[in-house]
Amino acid sequence: xxxVRVAGVGLTRFGSHPERTGRDLFAEAAxxxxxxxxxxxxxxxxxxxxNFMGALAEHQGHQAPLMAExxxxxxxxxxxxxxxxxxxxxxxxxxxxxxxxxxxxxxxGGMERMTNLDTEGATEGLAIAADDLFEVRAGVxxxxxxxxxxxxxxxxxxxxxxDLAHVASKNHxxxxxxxxxxxxxxxxxxxxLDSPPIAEPLHLYDACPITDGASALVLVSEEYAAENDVxxxxxxxxxxxxxxxxxxxxxxxxAATPAAxxxxxxxxxxxxxxxxxxDLAEVHDCFTIAEVLAIESLGLAEPGEGIAAARDGxxxxxxxxxVNLSGGLKAKxxxxxxxxxxxxxxxxxxxxxxxxxxxxxxxxxxxxAHNAGGTVASAVVHVLEVAE
Amino acid sequence: xxxVRVAGVGLTRFGSHPERTGRDLFAEAAxxxxxxxxxxxxxxxxxxxxNFMGALAEHQGHQAPLMAExxxxxxxxxxxxxxxxxxxxxxxxxxxxxxxxxxxxxxxGGMERMTNLDTEGATEGLAIAADDLFEVRAGVxxxxxxxxxxxxxxxxxxxxxxDLAHVASKNHxxxxxxxxxxxxxxxxxxxxLDSPPIAEPLHLYDACPITDGASALVLVSEEYAAENDVxxxxxxxxxxxxxxxxxxxxxxxxAATPAAxxxxxxxxxxxxxxxxxxDLAEVHDCFTIAEVLAIESLGLAEPGEGIAAARDGxxxxxxxxxVNLSGGLKAKxxxxxxxxxxxxxxxxxxxxxxxxxxxxxxxxxxxxAHNAGGTVASAVVHVLEVAE
Numbered sequence: 205x206x207x208v209r210v211a212g213v214g215l216t217r218f219g220s221h222p223e224r225t226g227r228d229l230f231a232e233a234a235x236x237x238x239x240x241x242x243x244x245x246x247x248x249x250x251x252x253x254x255n256f257m258g259a260l261a262e263h264q265g266h267q268a269p270l271m272a273e274x275x276x277x278x279x280x281x282x283x284x285x286x287x288x289x290x291x292x293x294x295x296x297x298x299x300x301x302x303x304x305x306x307x308x309x310x311x312x313g314g315m316e317r318m319t320n321l322d323t324e325g326a327t328e329g330l331a332i333a334a335d336d337l338f339e340v341r342a343g344v345x346x347x348x349x350x351x352x353x354x355x356x357x358x359x360x361x362x363x364x365x366x367d368l369a370h371v372a373s374k375n376h377x378x379x380x381x382x383x384x385x386x387x388x389x390x391x392x393x394x395x396x397l398d399s400p401p402i403a404e405p406l407h408l409y410d411a412c413p414i415t416d417g418a419s420a421l422v423l424v425s426e427e428y429a430a431e432n433d434v435x436x437x438x439x440x441x442x443x444x445x446x447x448x449x450x451x452x453x454x455x456x457x458x459a460a461t462p463a464a465x466x467x468x469x470x471x472x473x474x475x476x477x478x479x480x481x482x483d484l485a486e487v488h489d490c491f492t493i494a495e496v497l498a499i500e501s502l503g504l505a506e507p508g509e510g511i512a513a514a515r516d517g518x519x520x521x522x523x524x525x526x527v528n529l530s531g532g533l534k535a536k537x538x539x540x541x542x543x544x545x546x547x548x549x550x551x552x553x554x555x556x557x558x559x560x561x562x563x564x565x566x567x568x569x570x571x572x573a574h575n576a577g578g579t580v581a582s583a584v585v586h587v588l589e590v591a592e
Numbered sequence: 593x594x595x596v597r598v599a600g601v602g603l604t605r606f607g608s609h610p611e612r613t614g615r616d617l618f619a620e621a622a623x624x625x626x627x628x629x630x631x632x633x634x635x636x637x638x639x640x641x642x643n644f645m646g647a648l649a650e651h652q653g654h655q656a657p658l659m660a661e662x663x664x665x666x667x668x669x670x671x672x673x674x675x676x677x678x679x680x681x682x683x684x685x686x687x688x689x690x691x692x693x694x695x696x697x698x699x700x701g702g703m704e705r706m707t708n709l710d711t712e713g714a715t716e717g718l719a720i721a722a723d724d725l726f727e728v729r730a731g732v733x734x735x736x737x738x739x740x741x742x743x744x745x746x747x748x749x750x751x752x753x754x755d756l757a758h759v760a761s762k763n764h765x766x767x768x769x770x771x772x773x774x775x776x777x778x779x780x781x782x783x784x785l786d787s788p789p790i791a792e793p794l795h796l797y798d799a800c801p802i803t804d805g806a807s808a809l810v811l812v813s814e815e816y817a818a819e820n821d822v823x824x825x826x827x828x829x830x831x832x833x834x835x836x837x838x839x840x841x842x843x844x845x846x847a848a849t850p851a852a853x854x855x856x857x858x859x860x861x862x863x864x865x866x867x868x869x870x871d872l873a874e875v876h877d878c879f880t881i882a883e884v885l886a887i888e889s890l891g892l893a894e895p896g897e898g899i900a901a902a903r904d905g906x907x908x909x910x911x912x913x914x915v916n917l918s919g920g921l922k923a924k925x926x927x928x929x930x931x932x933x934x935x936x937x938x939x940x941x942x943x944x945x946x947x948x949x950x951x952x953x954x955x956x957x958x959x960x961a962h963n964a965g966g967t968v969a970s971a972v973v974h975v976l977e978v979a980e
Contacts, residue, residue: 225725251835256654258720259647263728265720266644266675269838269969280833280854281970282681283673287654293670297685304692332646332653337613340651445668447639450657466668581657582669 207426208302209436209591211309212241213549218417218537219386220319226255226262226418227274230315233418233542234275237311241422243434248422249307251281252298254291254314255541257329261317275311275420285541287333288490290314291419292544292575292584296443298423299586308428313420316539326414330540333578335451346490347411349452349579351403354493356458358405361508365405368492369396370515372409372534375489378521379531381560384546386415386537410492415537419545421552426591438552442477442587444470450581461580464501468574468585472503475587479503482525482587483568484554486547488576489532498574499527502585521564529554529561544575544584551588595814596690597824597979599697600629601937606805606925607774608707614643614650614806615662618703621806621930622663625699629810631822636810637695639669640686642678642702643929645717649705663699663808673929675721676878678702679807680932680963680972684831686811687974696816701808704927714802718928721966723839734878735799737840737967739791742881744846746793749896753793756880757784758902760797760922763877766909767919769948772934774803774925798880803925807933809940814979826940830865830975832858838969849968852889856962856973860891863975867891870975871956872913872942874935876964877920883907886962887915890973909952917942917949932963932972939976 214236216229238245253271258264268281284294291314298312318326331340373393379385396409429436446466449455472478489495496510504525505513513519519527530536530550551571553559569590576583602624604617626633641659646652656669672682679702686700706714719728761781767773784797817824834854837843860866875886884898893901901907907915918924918938939959941947957978964971
């Protein structure tokens with residue numbers, strides 16, 4: 205097993221790109237990743253690409269060869285799909301490929317176009333991440349599903365809409381300096397509370413937006429980095445994946461996400477660390493309640509205590525454990541097939557010290573990225589550490 | 593690196609299953625694979641699943657968790673999509689996972705439902721495997737694309753519709769005893785020639801059908817097989833993948849499939865064998881011309897000589913190199929997301945001696961499986977060998 209290093213990261217601005225195709229977006233992210241890495245694209249041995257709903261949004265399946273062209277690489281290219289965890293899974297397999305010595309240079313990332321669909325189209329597109337037979341046909345949409353999870357959490361542990369509003373406000377605050385964020389606007393707790401309801405107890409500002417965007421990472425073996433003078437100070441030291449039953453009705457506890465617990469346990473074991481070692485986290489806050497469930501699943505808060513973490517300041521930028529310094533899905537945006545790669549790019553920038561929010565975490569050495577699909581039927585967790 | 597063994601294979605009947613869901617089909621294939629393997633499903637550590645157009649055919653993305661449920665396994669589950677090579681890629685990553693020692697027991701396979709769509713829906717669904725911007729919107733469909741490849745081949749090397757009709761007739765003959773085949777009917781060369789044109793020079797019997805079906809394989813490490821008394825006499829000794837430009841217009845030679853050459857070269861290198869060692873092959877004959885291109889890319893025929901291989905009897909059941917003893921996509925059927933797994937299941941049965949066509953290859957020790965996506969923008973090749 206060799207150590208896997210992040211040689212470079214690239215993102216597009218997250219937001220609405222009505223004039224851009226998916227391949228345009230991924231090309232831009234890849235260009236930035238190669239420029240950041242200082243690695244020649246001819247060195248790339250494999251491309252792992254995440255995309256969720258391209259068949260619906262762009263009438264385009266089989267996107268991996270297209271994205272290899274867009275990225276200017278000529279190598280085996282594979283698409284991964286795991287709903288909103290698509291890029292997380294793509295990165296995970298890239299990490300395992302490099303760790304196993306099967307390749308020295310792999311590009312991983314993802315892309316999603318969503319804003320070209322109207323609201324009904326985007327809602328229907330996202331719905332294919334739920335169980336069509338037993339959820340979608342019964343009227344379940346994702347705001348509704350996460351609202352059920354929030355209600356279950358409140359019933360099990362207490363908590364309030366105001367607690368969730370603190371998560372939203374924190375993540376909007378974090379997004380302010382992030383040049384890639386979709387929403388660089390402050391949202392006060394009061395504004396979040398006053399936003400219109402979408403599925404009680406969730407209101408509009410509890411939800412992430414519809415987003416276009418792409419992410420790309422250049423991952424290399426430590427040997428390749430050393431031999432080629434590639435500056436790659438951050439290592440991916442742990443990777444883990446978990447899978448749960450798809451439909452909420454088939455689960456025993458809607459106030460927990462065991463797939464993420466499984467993924468985190470595996471990732472920590474792989475890295476040889478525990479939650480107490482973590483200095484910062486990027487987690488999958490597609491809804492505010494999802495951030496609460498994520499930090500509990502990662503062991504960064506005890507069950508029932510995650511709800512107060514933002515309100516009490518533990519997870520704010522200057523708290524003891526900053527969560528979603530990027531702005532999170534909530535404010536940075538959520539191009540679903542790109543998000544898992546974006547989270548790892550942001551953790552990398554934070555650990556390298558070149559993120560606009562790095563000033564809040566000058567001594568951070570260990571970061572975690574948590575990417576989830578559907579109502580966390582799928583989860584992928586990565587541990588990143590400063591290596592040198 | 594440990595040796596990867598095929599402990600068990602499972603297939604559904606290929607054909608039309610209007611009364612079945614995708615999860616029903618995959619559950620049946622998985623049940624058969626576990627029964628064949630004699631491996632407890634609680635031992636499964638990962639599930640790799642191929643599916644191409646479920647977002648369109650069943651309004652169902654994020655299928656991997658559903659298929660883990662269907663297969664009765666609780667482990668990380670990942671969907672792979674590479675058009676008609678989706679299951680091939682899923683198997684390839686499973687093979688690499690076991691070879692690297694990351695897991696001892698992995699299930700890989702795939703599923704596709706297609707016959708629930710009408711002809712227009714199926715044609716549009718398959719079209720997402722081509723370049724939407726530069727092919728599909730210009731009116732290219734897959735029969736048209738492969739017709740262009742056939743014309744280019746005829747122009748470069750000669751050949752005739754009659755040569756292709758021999759491929760069709762051979763594969764229908766091979767499918768006769770196969771209990772899983774969609775078409776167990778003889779088709780004479782004359783009947784193939786007389787079938788209606790779909791895109792000259794291709795006629796109806798040059799094309800594979802629209803098919804529902806599923807495939808599943810239980811792959812284990814040789815150590816696991818030995819320690820658990822699992823009878824797994826066939827090893828996957830080589831895996832390779834290749835990627836080409838997506839659109840035909842971006843390629844220099846439509847009479848060749850370099851992605852498959854790359855995949856075959858890598859797979860042979862991995863196995864430490866060459867084309868001369870191959871005793872039988874299952875190749876991706878979505879159209880008759882595709883079989884010709886496949887055997888040339890695999891090095892089983894020289895460029896320009898593949899066209900005569902069926903007519904001259906080299907690739908017939910009792911020829912020196914039987915190709916598509918299963919019936920191939922042409923007669924066995926082509927549930928696109930399942931096909932790559934099915935091919936490996938059939939090679940395994942042939943090498944084990946328990947395939948209804950094994951009598952034609954009593955001494956076979958090395959088999960190759962060739963799975964392609966789109967117009968071979970993606971290709972995956974596996975080498976299987978009798979290990980004990």
